[in-house]
Amino acid sequence: MKVGFIGLGHMGGPMCRNIIKGGHEVVVHDLSEAAVQACVEIGGVAGGSVANTAAGADVVMTSLPMPKDVEAVALGPDGIIANAKAGTIYIDLSTNSPSMMKKIAGEMAAKDITTLDGPVSGGVVGAEKATIAIMVGGDKSAFDSCMPIFESFGKTIVHTGELGSGCVAKLVNNMIAFVNMTAAAEGLMLGVAAGMDPVVLNEIVRNASGNSMGYRGVAKSALERDFAPAFTVDLAYKDMRLALELADELDMPLFLGPQVHSVMRMARSKDQGGENVTAVLKVYEAAMGQQVGPAGKNS
Numbered sequence: 001m002k003v004g005f006i007g008l009g010h011m012g013g014p015m016c017r018n019i020i021k022g023g024h025e026v027v028v029h030d031l032s033e034a035a036v037q038a039c040v041e042i043g044g045v046a047g048g049s050v051a052n053t054a055a056g057a058d059v060v061m062t063s064l065p066m067p068k069d070v071e072a073v074a075l076g077p078d079g080i081i082a083n084a085k086a087g088t089i090y091i092d093l094s095t096n097s098p099s100m101m102k103k104i105a106g107e108m109a110a111k112d113i114t115t116l117d118g119p120v121s122g123g124v125v126g127a128e129k130a131t132i133a134i135m136v137g138g139d140k141s142a143f144d145s146c147m148p149i150f151e152s153f154g155k156t157i158v159h160t161g162e163l164g165s166g167c168v169a170k171l172v173n174n175m176i177a178f179v180n181m182t183a184a185a186e187g188l189m190l191g192v193a194a195g196m197d198p199v200v201l202n203e204i205v206r207n208a209s210g211n212s213m214g215y216r217g218v219a220k221s222a223l224e225r226d227f228a229p230a231f232t233v234d235l236a237y238k239d240m241r242l243a244l245e246l247a248d249e250l251d252m253p254l255f256l257g258p259q260v261h262s263v264m265r266m267a268r269s270k271d272q273g274g275e276n277v278t279a280v281l282k283v284y285e286a287a288m289g290q291q292v293g294p295a296g297k298n299s
């Protein structure tokens with residue numbers, strides 16, 4: 001199957017390169033020429049535009065930052081809907097809103113294009129190693145027919161149910177992870193403010209019941225003073241907003257989610273939106289006028 005891949009960033013770049021390495025014919029597009037070149041060097045073909053990338057493809061994939069970016073690329077006048085042939089399968093790999101995916105799928109269906117939502121989890125390292133999880137909602141036979149492509153860039157590939165359910169699974173996962181990370185930031189700051197050596201504190205927590213993947217991420221950033229973006233505060237903030245919107249649609253009370261969303265909002269107000277999501281720690285450090293992490297290392 002011929003693949004069109006749009007959005008070659010932190011996640012899309014390595015995912016797309018793994019599809020190319022898997023032997024598939026792939027046309028690629030991104031606003032960044034360097035990102036396109038990295039795929040062309042290993043056998044991808046530059047599409048030059050969304051229109052050219054979608055035209056002629058059997059499967060079109062997007063990995064884009066915000067729901068509005070996906071909407072514009074999918075449904076815009078020069079977008080996928082206007083250029084993909086009937087029978088195309090469109091898969092959005094971004095973390096998107098379930099209701100947005102249903103809207104896109106409805107319009108695509110009128111052009112005989114089948115839509116799947118297939119958000120991914122496992123971070124940039126997982127994307128590079130092709131070990132990410134892919135959670136796919138929508139038509140099962142379309143899912144089955146794309147399995148060889150999914151297997152080229154992911155490891156745990158799950159059909160989650162109806163369209164939008166992949167996004168639901170992803171938003172739930174991320175909300176749990178970000179609540180964990182914020183709890184880690186709060187706890188580490190409390191311990192250090194109380195005079196604990198952060199290295200000793202970390203040795204305790206990572207081997208005790210406070211441990212989690214989220215905890216380890218925050219502790220690593222704190223101790224190494226490394227907040228270089230792999231998954232930005234801005235994207236995490238977007239994911240939390242989408243989870244809150246989902247709860248709104250369901251009239252479900254959320255207690256922790258809105259608090260974590262506000263911590264992220266504070267980080268963004270301090271120009272930390274482009275830093276790694278673990279920079280939520282800096283909100284606590286600013287409040288205490290004190291840094292978690294070895295003295296002398298500043299960032």
Ligand code: NAD
Nearest residue numbers: 007008009010011012030031064065094095123124230231
């Ligand atoms: P990113 O900002 O690194 O990459 C997005 C890419 O899309 C950029 O290269 C940008 O140039 C390109 N782009 C934007 N608008 C475009 C357009 N109109 N046409 C063509 N290209 C366009 O973002 P990312 O971190 O790769 O995240 C992408 C999606 O994956 C997001 O929805 C995010 O929430 C999700 N996600 C990210 C991670 C992570 O660890 N970074 C993990 C899981 C899921």
